[in-house]
Amino acid sequence: MPTASSKDDEVDLLIDAWSQLLPEVDLTPLDVMSRLRRAAFHLSKLRAKAFASAGIAVWEFDVLAVLRRAGTELSATRLIAATMIGSAAMTNRLDKLAERGLVHRRPNPSDGRAILVAITPEGVKRVDAAMTELVRLEADALRDVSRGDQALLASALRVLAAGETHEA
8 A cells, every 4th residue: 555655656556446445365465466467568668668769679779688688599499498389489570581581591510400500690689779768768767666666576576576476
């Protein structure tokens, strides 16, 4: 709930309304998850803006970032695992990235049925520009959150993102 110095936001108003309708229900999870959902929506818009500034789409960034971090060419199978998309979607993405000159593909010499994918200098330029802009936008979004609170939030989100559930 809000502190004495803060003003009610949309989530506070939502919780107040549900508290009246379901007074026996502990709405604490809604307080956290509704704000997290709104933050995720805001982050999605920040990411799209950052990537567009570098002339790439979100899906392009995902593939290029995996290749950039790897620092070497990767098999399509490794890219599929790293991006968690299907093989048909990856083939389509690699076709489009290759057409734009952002990746280069070649046959895998140890497996004639497979390909190896490498990021091109233009791909490096764009993914680096996108990441730089993303970090700038995210830092700006966090400007009112202290470093200590950022660390606490990151720690709490790490637990939540681990996906552990506790069933009764």
